[in-house]
Amino acid sequence: xxxxxxxxxxxxxxxxxxxxxxxxxxxxxxxxxxxxxxxxxxxxxxxxxxxxxxxxxxxxxxxxxxxxxxxxxxxxxxxxxxxxxxxxxxxxxxxxxxxxxxxxxxxxxxxxxxxxxxxxxxxxxxxxxxxxxxxxxxxxxxxxxxxxxxxxxxxxxxxxxxxxxxxxxxxxxxxxxxxxxxxxxxxxxxxxxxxxxxxxxxxxxxxxxxxxxxxxxxxxxxxxxxxxxxxxxxxxxxxxxxxxxxxxxxxxxxxxxxxxxxxxxxxxxxxxxxxxxxxxxxxxxxxxxxxxxxxxxxxxxxxxxxxxxxxxxxxxxxxxxxxxxxxxxxxxxxxxxxxxxxxxxxxxxxxxxxxxxxxxxxxxxxxxxxxxxxxxxxx
Numbered sequence: 002x003x004x005x006x007x008x009x010x011x012x013x014x015x016x017x018x019x020x021x022x023x024x025x026x027x028x029x030x031x032x033x034x035x036x037x038x039x040x041x042x043x044x045x046x047x048x049x050x051x052x053x054x055x056x057x058x059x060x061x062x063x064x065x066x067x068x069x070x071x072x073x074x075x076x077x078x079x080x081x082x083x084x085x086x087x088x089x090x091x092x093x094x095x096x097x098x099x100x101x102x103x104x105x106x107x108x109x110x111x112x113x114x115x116x117x118x119x120x121x122x123x124x125x126x127x128x129x130x131x132x133x134x135x136x137x138x139x140x141x142x143x144x145x146x147x148x149x150x151x152x153x154x155x156x157x158x159x160x161x162x163x164x165x166x167x168x169x170x171x172x173x174x175x176x177x178x179x180x181x182x183x184x185x186x187x188x189x190x191x192x193x194x195x196x197x198x199x200x201x202x203x204x205x206x207x208x209x210x211x212x213x214x215x216x217x218x219x220x221x222x223x224x225x226x227x228x229x230x231x232x233x234x235x236x237x238x239x240x241x242x243x244x245x246x247x248x249x250x251x252x253x254x255x256x257x258x259x260x261x262x263x264x265x266x267x268x269x270x271x272x273x274x275x276x277x278x279x280x281x282x283x284x285x286x287x288x289x290x291x292x293x294x295x296x297x298x299x300x301x302x303x304x305x306x307x308x309x310x311x312x313x314x315x316x317x318x319x320x321x322x323x324x325x326x327x328x329x330x331x332x333x334x335x336x337x338x339x340x341x342x343x344x345x346x347x348x349x350x351x352x353x354x355x356x357x358x359x360x361x362x363x364x365x366x367x368x369x370x371x372x373x374x375x376x377x378x379x380x
Contacts, residue, residue, distance in 0.1 A: 003096020014302020091289030
């Protein structure tokens with residue numbers, strides 16, 4: 002029910018996914034409204050589309066973790082419950098990112114050893130190159146070194162699965178490529194990554210390297226990653242606005258734009274259009290969750306559904322769990338006994354208040370409070 006444009010865009014994207022990709026979709030939200038919208042897109046009779054009623058919604062102003070507990074019938078929580086009960090293989094949402102993350106952790110739980118999931122976003126490169134995987138791009142605004150190492154492992158397997166790179170080049174985002182650059186956290190993460198077999202760690206990269214074909218996976222905390230994404234969006238907008246301004250100043254400019262239109266369309270609509278990538282997976286959960294941009298259009302929703310099914314079919318979550326288990330065996334005590342654990346204790350689960358201990362689902366995880374608000378971006 003979320004997103005900048007409301008449920009209409011989500012329903013349209015779901016109809017496209019069913020018709021063009023043949024994927025079964027469950028729309029979760031307020032049933033009367035969804036039925037009305039579905040009929041407008043002529044999807045009411047499509048057997049591949051179902052509706053699951055969820056009367057509550059979580060707004061952008063709601064505190065994510067609190068809303069997930071206080072609104073058990075919210076659309077995002079009900080969607081994750083469908084995945085937990087194996088009625089669905091994944092969740093796709095353009096709504097409140099913090100709420101998606103909170104619901105995913107609360108209902109599905111994380112892969113053993115993961116303190117926080119990370120959002121993996123694909124950044125377009127030059128023509129002919131595969132996109133760059135950037136993570137975390139907004140889920141965790143504060144991270145310690147061991148988490149960055151976990152992000153690198155997850156990004157490595159996502160690059161292998163999603164964009165079919167046999168041996169991804171993995172790097173840490175820093176303020177320079179020299180070994181002396183970065184801060185204590187990035188330098189510690191670099192030292193750990195250098196000793197992990199199976200990871201092609203190439204060191205540090207700078208911000209200008211995101212769109213260049215120098216690495217395949219770039220790792221940073223969510224605070225930096227989200228700023229990087231918004232900076233890229235702003236850069237594209239200023240280029241387009243400046244071009245439009247110059248074109249409108251003269252008839253010759255308008256003629257040139259008309260002649261260049263096929264080329265510009267191929268560049269901006271086919272090569273650089275973010276909707277073609279769909280959504281960004283929330284890696285580290287025990288099942289699939291895809292986070293879409295709040296301003297996602299129907300094409301983006303359709304492709305996010307495609308990514309969710311592909312991620313589930315390829316068993317990416319199980320591969321990540323196996324990789325992290327292998328890391329723990331090679332580096333016993335690397336997290337539990339050092340300073341990074343102390344820095345990350347704020348991310349660990351705490352006991353819930355007494356009145357929440359008897360929640361109806363009976364799960365052990367439901368008897369715990371997930372402290373998310375200090376580190377989840379609410380956008």
